[in-house]
Amino acid sequence: MAGRVHPAYDESSRLVVDGSIRVAEDGAPALVGTECNDCGFVVFPRRSFCRNCLSETVADVDLSREGELRTYTVAHTGQEGFEPPYAFGFVHLPEGVRLYSLIEGWESATMAVGAPVELTLDEITRDPRTDEPLFGHKFRLLGGDGDD
16 A cells, blocks of 8 residues: 655655655655664664764665554644644654654544554645645554545
């Protein structure tokens, strides 16, 4: 199953974290991390060195598109730029990377620790100065009404 890319996203779109996500050849989003060639440690987002062994012998690596929800919450009061309610949590990827993410589909799917999730590239918020959309990664719960 391929993740979803927001229809307004293109290569000139602004990202919340530059270089952290791209559209792969198959049209699905791909998170870009760093893998250490010396110790094998994988991290997201990209880094110029390994934060585990401090080696500078690292390479970009596309991370898995599917993961597991490890913890979550639903916010009913929001920070500036986010309209509540919204869900967020930590997602664990097979490479050992755990990352913070907004969660999509929580209104129509069962949100539980261990639930499978899939990467999407979506609008995260809008730039308060220019009102341009800022894009980044989200994870969508699998098993809800929005599944393909």
